[in-house]
Amino acid sequence: MKVYKSQEIKNIALLGNDGSGKTTLTEALVFESGQIKRRGRITQKNTVSDYFPVEQDYGYSVFSTVFHVERNNKKLNIIDCPGSDDFVGAALTALNVTDTCILLLNGTVGLEVGTQNHFRYTERLKKPVIFLVNHLDDEKTDFDNVVEQLKAAYGNKCVPVQYPLNVGQDFNSVIDVLLMKKLTYQNDGGDYKVEDIPDAEKDKAMEWHQALVEAAAENDETLMEKFFEEGELTEDELREGLRKGLVSRSVYPIFTVCAYKNMGVGRLMEFLSNVVPYVNEMPAVHNTRGEEVTLDPNGPTSVFFYKTGVEPHIGEVQYFKVMSGTLKAGDELTNADRGSKERIGQIYVSTGATREAVDQISAGDIGCTVKLKDVRTGNTLNAKDCDNKFNFIKYPNPKYTRAIRAVEESNTEKLMVALTRMRQEDPTWVVEQSKELRQTLVHGQGEFHLRTLKWRLENLDKIAIEFAEQRIPYRETITKSARADYRHKKQSGGAGQFGEVHLIVEPYQDGMEDPTMYRFGNQEIRVNLKGKEEIDLEWGGKLVFINSVVGGAIDTRFMPAILKGIMSRMEQGPLTGSYARDVRVIVYDGKMHPVDSNELSFMLAGRNAFSAAFKEAGPKILEPIYDVEVFVPSDYMGDVMSDLQGRRGLIIGMGSESGYEKIQAKVPLKEMANYSTSLSSLSGGRASFVMKFSSYELVPGDVQNNLIAQFEAENNEE
Known part of the structure; x- marks a missing residue:
C-alpha cells in the first residue's frame, strides 16, 4: 500500500442513530473502494463492521470499526461508530481522533435524539459536519x-447538495x-x-443551487x-x-444515499x-502542558493510543493516531505515561478485522499494531527528545450502575482481571470496589451497555455473573447540639484500663465561628479553645475536632486517641451504618488515672461518648441528589415530567434545544436505578439523559423511617 503524506489523508467519523444504516453504508464504501468483491449483509453476519460475536448475536454495533478507502490518490480513514447512546464512548473517541463527521439520518424518521446528541459532541469539539440522508428506497x-x-x-447552514427524485x-x-x-x-x-436536469426540476434545482453557491x-x-x-461560481470554486x-x-452540506442499493455512495466518496x-488543515492538538503539537511528518515521532480491541487468536490490538513525525516498523519508543520502552514490531492499516501491513505511517494517519508489552488506552x-502526553478525550459521567459478583466465589479474581481488561476497550465502563457499600460496582451508560458486558463475561470468559442494584451511599448527620460523657473502666488483674471523656456535638457548616459557650438545661459550659x-x-463533608480541656483533666497526648475513636464511629453512623459528616466535636472535660489510663481507654471512651451524643443530636439521614438533564421530543414531555416527579424529582427548569425539549431536574440517586430503561420505554427510545452528582440532602421522614427499620432488620438477621 502507498505511504500517504499528511496532505493526502482525511480522517472521518461516521455517526448516526440506531437504524440509520451505518453498517450497510460501510459495506458500500468498502465495496466501492475495491477492498471487497461482494457486499456483506447484517442478516448474514458477514459485514466489515459488527464482526465481533456479541454484535452478531445482539444485532447492534457495540464497538467502533476502523476502515480506510483510497480515492483519487487520497486516503480516507473512516471510523464507523455504534449508534446507541449506551456506547457513546466509541463515538466520542472517534470524534477526537478524526477531523470531519458524517451524521447519517434515517430518512423515514428524520432528526432523532441520537443525532442531536452526536451533533452536540461535534459542536463541543468544533468538528465539520456532513448530513447524509439514507433509506431513500423506503x-x-x-x-x-x-x-x-x-x-x-x-439554521440555514444546512444546505442540500442533492435531493432525490423518486423516493420509494x-x-x-x-x-x-x-x-x-x-x-x-x-x-x-x-x-x-450523468444526465441533464429534467425541465420539471430546473426551477427547484436552480433555487437550491443558488443557496449552495x-x-x-x-x-x-x-x-x-x-x-x-x-x-x-465554477465547480472548483x-x-x-x-x-x-x-x-x-x-x-x-446535506447528501443523499441509498446504502442498501449502493446508490449515491460513489458520489459521496468523490x-x-x-x-x-x-x-x-485542522487546528493542532495541544499536549497536557498546553503546547501545540504540529502535524509535522518530519518532526519528532509521537503516537497516541486511543483504542484497545481484544480479538480471538490475536489478543490485544492497539489502535493509534500519529500525532507528529513518522512511525516506522521497528521503532523504539518510550511510554510517556508508564515510563516503559516499547518496540513497534509491525504496523497495520485496518478494514474491520482485515489488516494490511505497512512499513510506515505519517503524521495524522491512523493505524494499529499488536503484541505491545505495556501500552494502555490513552x-x-x-521518540527521543520528545515528551508529549495527550489527554484530550473527555468521557461522559456514568448513568447506570449495578453491583456485580461472580456466581462462583472462586471466580472473583478472574472476574476482576476481565473487568480491568474490558475497561481498556471501553473507558466508559468504570469499575469500583466500594468499601462503604461492600459491593463491586460497574458504572456504565445504560442497560444495553451492561448487558453487553454480561454477555462477554459469560460467553467469552466463561464467568457466570449476577447483577444486583447498588446500595445507596447514604450519609448521616445531626441537626442540633447534644452532650454526653462516657467512662471506660476495666480491671482484670494487673494494670487496668481507665478513661473518661465529656464532649459536645453539633452540626457544622463551613465558615462557622469558633464556639465560646453552650447551655444545656441549667448547665452552662464555656469553651476554652486549646x-x-x-x-x-474522604466521603465528603468535614469533622471539626476541638480540644477545650482545662486544668489537665485529660493529658494532651490522649487527644489523638479520642479523635481516633470518634472517627471510627463517623465511619459507621448509628441510624443505618452509613458514613457521618459535617459534625463539630468539642471535648471539654474528662478524667484519667495515673496508672490505668492509656490510648486504648481514651479511644473507647471517645467513641462511646460520641455515639451517645450523636443519637441525642437529632440525627438525620442524607441521600445523594443528582442533577438530571433529559432531552425528549415534545410529544413525550408530559409523560417524562410525570415520571420524574413520581421519582421524587424536583423540576427546576425547562427549555428547547435544537428541536428537542430539555428538562432539568434534581432526583435522588435511589430513584434513578432503572431510569434509562424506563425513559426508553416512555419515549419509544427517542429520549436521552445525562446525570451528575449535585449534593446530599435530607431524606423525607417516611423514607428515613423505612431505612432505619430495614437496617435494624438486616442486623437482627445477622
Whole structure:
C-alpha cells in the first residue's frame, strides 16, 4: 500500500442513530473502494463492521470499526461508530481522533435524539459536519421534511447538495445541485449516468443551487466578490468555498444515499476526497502542558493510543493516531505515561478485522499494531527528545450502575482481571470496589451497555455473573447540639484500663465561628479553645475536632486517641451504618488515672461518648441528589415530567434545544436505578439523559423511617 503524506489523508467519523444504516453504508464504501468483491449483509453476519460475536448475536454495533478507502490518490480513514447512546464512548473517541463527521439520518424518521446528541459532541469539539440522508428506497422517507427539520434545528447552514427524485422502491436518481446534473443509477447501484436536469426540476434545482453557491461564497472574500459580480461560481470554486465552510462550521452540506442499493455512495466518496479538509488543515492538538503539537511528518515521532480491541487468536490490538513525525516498523519508543520502552514490531492499516501491513505511517494517519508489552488506552509513545502526553478525550459521567459478583466465589479474581481488561476497550465502563457499600460496582451508560458486558463475561470468559442494584451511599448527620460523657473502666488483674471523656456535638457548616459557650438545661459550659483540627472526610463533608480541656483533666497526648475513636464511629453512623459528616466535636472535660489510663481507654471512651451524643443530636439521614438533564421530543414531555416527579424529582427548569425539549431536574440517586430503561420505554427510545452528582440532602421522614427499620432488620438477621 502507498505511504500517504499528511496532505493526502482525511480522517472521518461516521455517526448516526440506531437504524440509520451505518453498517450497510460501510459495506458500500468498502465495496466501492475495491477492498471487497461482494457486499456483506447484517442478516448474514458477514459485514466489515459488527464482526465481533456479541454484535452478531445482539444485532447492534457495540464497538467502533476502523476502515480506510483510497480515492483519487487520497486516503480516507473512516471510523464507523455504534449508534446507541449506551456506547457513546466509541463515538466520542472517534470524534477526537478524526477531523470531519458524517451524521447519517434515517430518512423515514428524520432528526432523532441520537443525532442531536452526536451533533452536540461535534459542536463541543468544533468538528465539520456532513448530513447524509439514507433509506431513500423506503416509501416513508420524506427528504424535504428532513431538510426542514435540520434547518429548524441548525439554521440555514444546512444546505442540500442533492435531493432525490423518486423516493420509494423504485428509487434510482438524484438531482445534484453542485454539479447541476441528474445522476441515474442502475438496479445494482454503483456507477451512475450523468444526465441533464429534467425541465420539471430546473426551477427547484436552480433555487437550491443558488443557496449552495451563496453558502460557499460566504467563506471566502474573493469568491464573495466574484459571486456578486457574476452571480455564479465554477465547480472548483464551489468546492473550495464549501471546504472552508466545513472547517469553520459555517456550512453543513446535506447528501443523499441509498446504502442498501449502493446508490449515491460513489458520489459521496468523490465529495469526501475532493472537499473535506485534510488532517493538516485542522487546528493542532495541544499536549497536557498546553503546547501545540504540529502535524509535522518530519518532526519528532509521537503516537497516541486511543483504542484497545481484544480479538480471538490475536489478543490485544492497539489502535493509534500519529500525532507528529513518522512511525516506522521497528521503532523504539518510550511510554510517556508508564515510563516503559516499547518496540513497534509491525504496523497495520485496518478494514474491520482485515489488516494490511505497512512499513510506515505519517503524521495524522491512523493505524494499529499488536503484541505491545505495556501500552494502555490513552497512553502516548514518544521518540527521543520528545515528551508529549495527550489527554484530550473527555468521557461522559456514568448513568447506570449495578453491583456485580461472580456466581462462583472462586471466580472473583478472574472476574476482576476481565473487568480491568474490558475497561481498556471501553473507558466508559468504570469499575469500583466500594468499601462503604461492600459491593463491586460497574458504572456504565445504560442497560444495553451492561448487558453487553454480561454477555462477554459469560460467553467469552466463561464467568457466570449476577447483577444486583447498588446500595445507596447514604450519609448521616445531626441537626442540633447534644452532650454526653462516657467512662471506660476495666480491671482484670494487673494494670487496668481507665478513661473518661465529656464532649459536645453539633452540626457544622463551613465558615462557622469558633464556639465560646453552650447551655444545656441549667448547665452552662464555656469553651476554652486549646486545639482545633479540621478534617476533610474522604466521603465528603468535614469533622471539626476541638480540644477545650482545662486544668489537665485529660493529658494532651490522649487527644489523638479520642479523635481516633470518634472517627471510627463517623465511619459507621448509628441510624443505618452509613458514613457521618459535617459534625463539630468539642471535648471539654474528662478524667484519667495515673496508672490505668492509656490510648486504648481514651479511644473507647471517645467513641462511646460520641455515639451517645450523636443519637441525642437529632440525627438525620442524607441521600445523594443528582442533577438530571433529559432531552425528549415534545410529544413525550408530559409523560417524562410525570415520571420524574413520581421519582421524587424536583423540576427546576425547562427549555428547547435544537428541536428537542430539555428538562432539568434534581432526583435522588435511589430513584434513578432503572431510569434509562424506563425513559426508553416512555419515549419509544427517542429520549436521552445525562446525570451528575449535585449534593446530599435530607431524606423525607417516611423514607428515613423505612431505612432505619430495614437496617435494624438486616442486623437482627445477622
